[in-house]
Amino acid sequence: MADDITRSPEEGGRIIDEPIGEALAKRYLAYALSTITSRALPDVRDGLKPVHRRVLYAMRRLNLTADAQFRKSAKVVGDVMGDFHPHGDQSIYDALVRLAQDFNSRYPLIDGQGNFGNIDGDNPAAMRYTESRMTKAAEALLEGIDEDAVDFRPSYDGSKEEPVVLPAAFPNLLANGSSGIAVGMATNIPPHNVAELIDGCLLLIENAKATTDDLLKVIPGPDFPTGGIVVESPEAIREAYETGRGGFRVRARWHTEDLGRGMWRIVVTEIPHLVQKSKLVEALAATIEDKKAPLLGDVRDESAEEMRLVLEPKARTVEPAVLMESLFKLTALETRISLNMNVLDAQGAPRVMGLKEVLRAFLDHRRDVLQRRTAHRLEKIAARLDVLAGLLIVFLNLDEVIRIIRNEDDPKAKLIARFRLNDVQAEAILNTRLRQLRKLEEMEIRREDAALREEQKELQGLLEDTRKQWRKVAGELKETRKLFDPKTSLGKRRTELGEAAAVSAEIDLEAFVTREPVTVVLSEKGWIRALKGHVADLTEIKFKEGDGAQHIVQCQTTDKLLLFASDGRAFTLDAHKLPGGRGHGEPVRLTIEMGDIDEAVALFVYEEGAKRVVASHEGYGFVVPESEMLATKRSGKQVLNGRAMQAAKVIGDQVAVIGERKKMLIFPLSDLPEMTRGKGVKLQGYHDRGLADVKVFEKDEGLTWEDGAGRVRQVPEWKDYRGKRGGAGKVAPKGFSRSGRFSDVIG
Structure with a gap:
């Protein structure tokens, strides 16, 4: 064995020398194709994936028809795994369970007895506790499978044969829908009403040129097992069915x-x-x-x-x-269910089909099944007529036949030679019972022969006439439709097609929010929460280990908060939607799309008519109305170009700027332009480093700053720091904040 491994293929060994890239590409392609064709995508003809098809075929072999006794699901799973599907038993059982759940399958193909789960999401019982059998719908899918209606192929070990596709008496692909994810592609098909689907098929048989619009008159949309109301617009529904891609909004x-x-x-x-x-x-x-x-x-x-x-x-x-x-x-209570009719066509190739293409493919399959079953029946008739011809010879030469059988050592060979019979006819004569050798039996054989010849003539005419074939297909579909009659509980449409109420665009939820005081806390690591009431002692607020307060804002539940991030974007937060004070809140990045490396440089309550001075680290800035900072999207609204440092509220007519080198500059607010977005103008010039803080104040009240204890300090002789906007400024007075900012208080 070791020699076999070390030798090259040319020497009869098993070592293949090839680049790893090619080896991986070949093997991954094989895996991808296997996933697409043998696992994830359904066949357009019977709407089943291989595992579902194998489950139903195994149940048929066990004679688990709709009127048979229930059998343990473990027995079914064992047969499927042993004979056809060499994968995990749990995956097979999951597929079986889904076919039995009436809240998942519009037309369950398996009748389950026991706990098969529920709409609450509870798991089904183990397979050893549940029992199952097929439903009438499943029998309709298998009807004619023993009449050479479809091709068979060897099972995985070659010991058995399994159907490539089921005969499918109704369009199960659209009836029960399907979903799956393959390599590089996926499928999602919602369920529909069988009676409507058959009406659509009959329409296509009558008029092959029928359009999607024509089909939508009889197939208006999906029909879900749990009901609901589809509120998608007719234009969107038409586009989805025309292209095979789209979606449906479904409401409770x-x-x-x-x-x-x-x-x-x-x-x-x-x-x-x-x-x-x-x-x-x-x-x-x-x-x-x-x-x-x-x-x-x-x-x-x-x-x-x-x-x-x-x-x-x-x-x-x-x-x-x-x-x-x-x-x-x-x-x-409202969800969007996508439509992606990516299926395997009759040749096994994956492609996206529209509604008409899917129904056309199903009808072509039904016609092929009809032709094959007809040809199979003709073979049976021909074989039976051959046997009947031999039996008639018995009645015409009864005494001679009896003599040969009684006296000859090899009666079969003698009969063949004497009456020019074939082997099948001779065998049929020898197997005939004595009590059947009556005049009445001869008459019965002649009647059977005449009836078979009449049927043979009709079937031969059917195979030669395309129109007759389509009429036959239509008749079979009409017969199947009776099983799913819309007047029955199974066939009745459950999903209503309606429109979304016009009130949806006029709702003002904030008008119904109860006004209550809250304290919004944003931590250094980006966790946000809203504590009830206005917290007086901020030291009582607890944080995770290694975290602390960054911004604390006291407001009302009816307020909107503006968060100004270091990348210059502004985000809007509704106070009543923030997580409660239990625990440490939740990351603010779950609510807004703030970058991982960005931080909140300002958090404040939005005020109608208020303005802010936004400034960047490079020392540029401008005045912006707070109304222009409101954002309607989670991605925020870009306001300042550059690394943002502050969004100071405009209260006064003077602007004080201090750099990281603790140089202070004061100039009139009128020197700053009012903009909605941009870089702004130069506030202060720097040789190195950048801006530390900005404050707007009233000249009559003077410039103040707050220390860490919240005490307000006056800046003496603030007028000495006045200068032209864009200047370097002077060193801040002694005793000024060690942080180099106008406030050490968190807020």
């Missing part, structure tokens, strides 16, 4: 319950697809705790057999539509 279904005396509450009866109810309730409760939903007072889960989430308003004066619109924005 709700109604108002009148409690009398002007009191009411909202009851949610359906939630968007794939949303776990327990996590949704947690999220709703969190919005109340974090004061992000000022209109919501309480949430309760009163679900039993049917879903019932109760939402209590904070005040009876709130409009129900306004409350729900606010929650749609904040929680998973």
Whole structure:
């Protein structure tokens, strides 16, 4: 064995000398192709991935039909893993469970008995505790599989054969949807209503030139197992189905319950697809705790057999539509479900298809299945007619046949020679029972022969006429549609197509925020929180080890805060949306997109009409209205170009600037331009280092500074420091702040 490894391939060994880049490329490409074709993407014809197809085929081999006894899921998983799918048993069981969950699959293909999980997100029981069998829908997918309807291929070890694709009596790809992530591509297809899909197929059979617009008249949109309301615009829906890429906004279904005396509450009866109810309730409760939903007072889960989430308003004066619109924005009561119809076509190649292409591919598959089943039936008829021809010879020469069978040592060979029979006919004669040798049986054989010849003629005509084939396909689809009749609970459309309420654009949530005092604390390491009330003793505020206070602002929950970052961007924070005072808060970077190396140089309450002097480390700056610093996006708003150092409030008519070398310069505020964005003008000149602090003050009141204890100190003879803007200034007076700033107080 060791010699075999050390020898080269030319010498019969197993060592291959090739560049590592080529070796990795080949192997990764093989892995990628395997993932795409054998794991992640469904087949456009039956809408199944290999593991789902193998589960259903294994259940058929176990005769687990819809009216059969349930069998342990562990037995099914074992057969699938042993015969067809040599992967982990848990992955196979997960696939089986998903096919049985009526809140995940629009038309469950497996009928499960036991705990198969629930919409709360609870896990199913282990496979040894659950039982399963196929549903009628699964039987429809497998119908005709024993009639040479599809190709088979050897299983992984060659001991068995498995179907390449299922016959699929209905378009399961769109009916149950699919999702998966492969290497470099993904797929996501929401479920639809089977009756509508079949109507679309019938439309295409009648008119091959039907457009997407024509199809949307009978297939208006997805139909989710959990119901809900699709509020996407018709134009967006059309674009999604035309291109195969897009998405759908889905909202929960709700109604108002009148409690009398002007009191009411909202009851949610359906939630968007794939949303776990327990996590949704947690999220709703969190919005109340974090004061992000000022209109919501309480949430309760009163679900039993049917879903019932109760939402209590904070005040009876709130409009129900306004409350729900606010929650749609904040929680998973509204979600966006994407559409990416990336599938494997009939040749096994992945590509994105539109609605018409998918239905066309399914119809072509059904026609191919029809042709193959017809050809298979013709073979069976031909074989049976051959046998019947032999049996008729028995009745025409009954005495001679009996004599040969009784007296000859090799009756089979004698029969073949005497009556010019073939081997199959002779074998059929020898297997005929004596009680069947009656006149009545002869008449029955002749009737069967005539019926088979009539059927043979019809089937041959079917194979020769394309129109007849499409009529036959249409008839089969109409028959399948009865299984999914819209009048039944299974076939009835569950998802409504509507529009978002016009009130959504007019909601002013701040108008419903309760005004309460809070103390906002931003730590040196970027953790932010809002403590209840105005904290008098700031030393009582606790921080993580190694952290401390950077900015502390006392404000109201109705206030907006402006955070000015060192990269010159301004960010807007709503005080009522900040995390509460429990713990140490949360990183401010979860709320705004501030850079990792940037820090907050100023944090203050926004005031209508107020202005700020923004200044950079290089000594440039200008006056900007606070209204121009408000940002509507998490990415903030660029205000100052350069490394920002300060955003001093404009209270007065004089500007005091001090550099890192403790040189101070004072000049009139009128020397600074008012801008909304830019670099600004030169405030103070430096040979090295840069600006330390800026302050605006009233000349009649004089210049002051605060020490670390909060005591206000006067700057004597501040007029001696007046000069032209952009000058170097003079050294600050003795006793001035050791930090070189106008305030050592955190704020």
